[in-house]
Amino acid sequence: MxxxxxxxxxxxxxxxxxLVDAGxxxxxVQPLDAVRIDDVCARAGVSHGTFYTYFDSKEALFREVAxxxxxxxxTASVVGPAVSGGxxxxxxxxxxLYLRAWxxxxxxxRMLEQAATTDESFAGLLLELREVFVRRGAEGLRRLQDQGxxxxxxxxxxxxxxxxxxxxxxxxxxxxxxxxxxxxxxxxLLTKLWARAIGLTRTSTSPPDDTDPLEPxx
Amino acid sequence: MxxxxxxxxxxxxxxxxxLVDAGxxxxxVQPLDAVRIDDVCARAGVSHGTFYTYFDSKEALFREVAxxxxxxxxTASVVGPAVSGGxxxxxxxxxxLYLRAWxxxxxxxRMLEQAATTDESFAGLLLELREVFVRRGAEGLRRLQDQGxxxxxxxxxxxxxxxxxxxxxxxxxxxxxxxxxxxxxxxxLLTKLWARAIGLTRTSTSPPDDTDPLEPxx
Amino acid sequence: MxxxxxxxxxxxxxxxxxLVDAGxxxxxVQPLDAVRIDDVCARAGVSHGTFYTYFDSKEALFREVAxxxxxxxxTASVVGPAVSGGxxxxxxxxxxLYLRAWxxxxxxxRMLEQAATTDESFAGLLLELREVFVRRGAEGLRRLQDQGxxxxxxxxxxxxxxxxxxxxxxxxxxxxxxxxxxxxxxxxLLTKLWARAIGLTRTSTSPPDDTDPLEPxx
Amino acid sequence: MxxxxxxxxxxxxxxxxxLVDAGxxxxxVQPLDAVRIDDVCARAGVSHGTFYTYFDSKEALFREVAxxxxxxxxTASVVGPAVSGGxxxxxxxxxxLYLRAWxxxxxxxRMLEQAATTDESFAGLLLELREVFVRRGAEGLRRLQDQGxxxxxxxxxxxxxxxxxxxxxxxxxxxxxxxxxxxxxxxxLLTKLWARAIGLTRTSTSPPDDTDPLEPxx
DNA sequence: GATGAATGAGCATTCATTCAT
DNA sequence: CATGAATGAATGCTCATTCAT
Numbered sequence: 030m031x032x033x034x035x036x037x038x039x040x041x042x043x044x045x046x047x048l049v050d051a052g053x054x055x056x057x058v059q060p061l062d063a064v065r066i067d068d069v070c071a072r073a074g075v076s077h078g079t080f081y082t083y084f085d086s087k088e089a090l091f092r093e094v095a096x097x098x099x100x101x102x103x104t105a106s107v108v109g110p111a112v113s114g115g116x117x118x119x120x121x122x123x124x125x126l127y128l129r130a131w132x133x134x135x136x137x138x139r140m141l142e143q144a145a146t147t148d149e150s151f152a153g154l155l156l157e158l159r160e161v162f163v164r165r166g167a168e169g170l171r172r173l174q175d176q177g178x179x180x181x182x183x184x185x186x187x188x189x190x191x192x193x194x195x196x197x198x199x200x201x202x203x204x205x206x207x208x209x210x211x212x213x214x215x216x217x218l219l220t221k222l223w224a225r226a227i228g229l230t231r232t233s234t235s236p237p238d239d240t241d242p243l244e245p246x247x
Numbered sequence: 248m249x250x251x252x253x254x255x256x257x258x259x260x261x262x263x264x265x266l267v268d269a270g271x272x273x274x275x276v277q278p279l280d281a282v283r284i285d286d287v288c289a290r291a292g293v294s295h296g297t298f299y300t301y302f303d304s305k306e307a308l309f310r311e312v313a314x315x316x317x318x319x320x321x322t323a324s325v326v327g328p329a330v331s332g333g334x335x336x337x338x339x340x341x342x343x344l345y346l347r348a349w350x351x352x353x354x355x356x357r358m359l360e361q362a363a364t365t366d367e368s369f370a371g372l373l374l375e376l377r378e379v380f381v382r383r384g385a386e387g388l389r390r391l392q393d394q395g396x397x398x399x400x401x402x403x404x405x406x407x408x409x410x411x412x413x414x415x416x417x418x419x420x421x422x423x424x425x426x427x428x429x430x431x432x433x434x435x436l437l438t439k440l441w442a443r444a445i446g447l448t449r450t451s452t453s454p455p456d457d458t459d460p461l462e463p464x465x
Numbered sequence: 466m467x468x469x470x471x472x473x474x475x476x477x478x479x480x481x482x483x484l485v486d487a488g489x490x491x492x493x494v495q496p497l498d499a500v501r502i503d504d505v506c507a508r509a510g511v512s513h514g515t516f517y518t519y520f521d522s523k524e525a526l527f528r529e530v531a532x533x534x535x536x537x538x539x540t541a542s543v544v545g546p547a548v549s550g551g552x553x554x555x556x557x558x559x560x561x562l563y564l565r566a567w568x569x570x571x572x573x574x575r576m577l578e579q580a581a582t583t584d585e586s587f588a589g590l591l592l593e594l595r596e597v598f599v600r601r602g603a604e605g606l607r608r609l610q611d612q613g614x615x616x617x618x619x620x621x622x623x624x625x626x627x628x629x630x631x632x633x634x635x636x637x638x639x640x641x642x643x644x645x646x647x648x649x650x651x652x653x654l655l656t657k658l659w660a661r662a663i664g665l666t667r668t669s670t671s672p673p674d675d676t677d678p679l680e681p682x683x
Numbered sequence: 684m685x686x687x688x689x690x691x692x693x694x695x696x697x698x699x700x701x702l703v704d705a706g707x708x709x710x711x712v713q714p715l716d717a718v719r720i721d722d723v724c725a726r727a728g729v730s731h732g733t734f735y736t737y738f739d740s741k742e743a744l745f746r747e748v749a750x751x752x753x754x755x756x757x758t759a760s761v762v763g764p765a766v767s768g769g770x771x772x773x774x775x776x777x778x779x780l781y782l783r784a785w786x787x788x789x790x791x792x793r794m795l796e797q798a799a800t801t802d803e804s805f806a807g808l809l810l811e812l813r814e815v816f817v818r819r820g821a822e823g824l825r826r827l828q829d830q831g832x833x834x835x836x837x838x839x840x841x842x843x844x845x846x847x848x849x850x851x852x853x854x855x856x857x858x859x860x861x862x863x864x865x866x867x868x869x870x871x872l873l874t875k876l877w878a879r880a881i882g883l884t885r886t887s888t889s890p891p892d893d894t895d896p897l898e899p900x901x
Numbered sequence: 902g903a904t905g906a907a908t909g910a911g912c913a914t915t916c917a918t919t920c921a922t
Numbered sequence: 923c924a925t926g927a928a929t930g931a932a933t934g935c936t937c938a939t940t941c942a943t
């Protein structure tokens with residue numbers, strides 16, 4: 030994982046960090062192959078040759094950047110225990126964080142996807158990223174099912190993939206493709222759809238659906 | 248849209264078609280920039296120079312291919328009036344066709360997305376493609392709302408974007424990223440989630456949820 | 466000299482002529498290598514392949530065009546016997562025609578020069594063109610010398626080259642490089658300079674210099 | 684004017700100079716478009732890619748070379764104050780230098796002319812070059828006119844263009860087209876023609892015409 | 902004769918990577 | 923460590939020329 034120069038002087042560490050930052054900026058703006066190493070070096074205020082002191086190739090840099098970003102997305106999207114309230118509120122909080130995590134790195138994940146089509150190692154990283162979110166979603170659903178609060182017939186993993194995909198995809202449409210919407214409304218709707226889809230049973234602490242006029246007349 | 252040689256002899260038309268086909272194959276396998284014009288020519292059994300008789304550049308070919316694919320996706324995803332049954336069955340049919348349309352062209356649409364980040368004209372095509380699906384979804388929902396069969400408080404467009412995105416994204420995860428699932432189960436689940444999310448009221452012709460154990464105990 | 470298809474039908478002759486005309490127009494506007502055969506064919510309203518029915522190459526066409534132009538310059542610059550008056554008037558008439566001949570074909574002769582640097586045969590044609598003018602000038606001067614009207618010590622050929630060059634070069638500067646001047650004034654001055662340079666003795670029929678204030682005071 | 688890498692290491696400066704020299708040699712032998720960048724690189728003993736470290740294109744190199752040559756022609760053709768003697772001797776000296784300046788760079792100036800037909804910036808450079816010579820000639824003539832030594836009725840600029848053109852054109856015919864002549868004789872004749880053409884009055888220090896048998900018998 | 906599709910050699914240009922200083 | 927000059931493989935594109943219809 031750690032490429033080149035395991036031990037670095039302070040100066041070396043600074044230069045390396047500058048390159049990673051510069052790479053992150055560059056990759057956020059241009060597709061992978063449009064980014065030239067020269068661009069990155071210029072951004073980092075470093076000469077062309079120096080790049081190779083720290084990385085073997087553009088891919089190596091991207092791998093590093095992607096790793097950093099994926100790590101950030103992991104930590105950024107953890108719904109802390111601080112979130113009080115019932116399951117609905119927890120879903121809402123998760124969706125908000127999920128949306129924000131993608132907002133910050135949408136372009137880069139797209140690039141990761143693209144890179145994955147060519148390079149196995151990126152495919153692995155991408156899978157890792159997805160798995161974390163999928164597992165969290167699946168576990169959350171299973172817990173609700175166990176508590177009798179959600180439809181027990183739903184396959185937890187597949188459902189998590191689908192509903193998680195809904196959020197992820199909306200983030201993309203919203204942020205990359207410029208669909209107009211404001212965050213609060215988006216999170217509201219995503220949460221409502223998600224909760225209904227899994228058949229979330231109303232509890233005393235989840236007011237949103239109370240006056241739901243849609244409730245089957247029966 | 249059609250560039251160069253509007254009028255062609257039969258032979259010319261054949262060659263052009265061969266190039267478009269070859270391009271489509273190539274683009275389905277490799278990212279846009281990994282495809283060399285020589286590859287396409289080799290696939291089409293045509294010399295390098297011939298390519299330029301019909302297209303100005305690789306981008307021009309891709310534009311053509313993308314146009315064809317988008318056209319196919321439009322027609323392939325129309326739920327004919329032949330589909331009998333209630334709204335649930337119609338949603339199910341739409342989801343099945345939607346999934347299949349993406350199954351056939353998933354990679355290419357990803358490329359279209361990538362190309363769109365660089366080239367305005369591709370962004371336009373992509374928007375067009377999305378709009379058709381979004382509008383269909385939104386209109387379908389509005390009709391159900393008018394009939395009192397779906398939650399009238401949902402914003403039709405935003406909801407269509409989110410639920411449509413769920414299907415589209417699942418197609419991607421399923422086909423491109425190799426998530427294991429079989430079509431029937433996937434369509435079933437997608438439809439169930441979709442129907443629940445919009446608060447589709449059960450009618451006599453929609454049996455699936457009849458024995459739904461999730462129904463709130465109240 | 467005659468290339469390809471010595472015997473042509475009427476239709477063939479027409480097509481060939483169209484190509485030559487089109488070539489002439491094209492060569493008058495663009496440098497030799499900037500002219501593509503396609504351009505010429507388009508101008509002639511003829512398909513690409515047809516060109517090769519009549520010419521072996523672009524150079525062959527240019528050779529033909531150059532030959533036509535050189536021929537025209539020969540005939541156009543002959544000072545007919547109709548020009549009455551003394552030697553001064555004849556020089557003036559010659560200069561006027563010379564200037565006009567170059568005016569009509571200046572660009573093409575420049576191209577001929579350029580082509581001559583690469584292709585021997587063009588060098589020959591160019592030499593031929595020059596020789597005609599040089600010889601005429603030299604003979605004219607020798608006649609004047611024989612009549613005791615011009616400095617007999619001047620080398621006729623070299624003088625003709627130099628003074629002829631003066632006219633030719635001025636035509637270039639005037640027409641190609643856009644130096645502002647009107648024809649009458651230019652011809653006047655060129656003739657005055659030429660006549661003085663060869664020491665043309667005033668005769669009763671050459672009034673222009675009569676009041677020449679420059680005449681050495683002695 | 685100076686493109687790319689304004690500041691260079693000694694090594695870089697050496698390489699750049701090698702390319703300019705190589706370009707100059709190449710352009711002296713072949714027409715602009717016949718010169719391939721590979722040729723220049725081979726001549727300079729440099730790899731293909733290195734060329735682009737210093738120049739953006741063949742045209743950029745030519746621009747540089749042309750600039751150098753034009754500069755040389757300027758300085759090389761200045762008649763220093765060291766030339767003693769009367770006006771005739773000064774004209775003679777100027778003609779000699781003029782002829783030599785063109786002798787050294789005749790081909791390249793031809794190319795500059797050709798390039799000027801296509802590229803505005805070259806047209807500008809060419810105009811600059813010409814103007815310097817024209818202005819010098821015109822000023823020289825005006826001075827003589829003021830001193831009562833030359834025909835005051837002659838338009839200085841137009842006359843300078845014509846007589847300067849005579850010298851320039853002769854240089855071309857002599858050196859590029861291979862007209863046989865030796866320098867001394869050519870300079871002699873050019874000077875004689877020039878002096879006579881402007882009606883240069885003999886002074887005690889200008890012997891050449893003293894025994895001029897052409898002097899009008901009157 | 903005319904057509905225009907097909908060919909492929911030729912050339913410019915880019916850019917990741919190496920390496921001497 | 924940093925520098926930036928040098929390298930050359932890779933590839934897109936042009937256009938004169940050929941040839942089957």
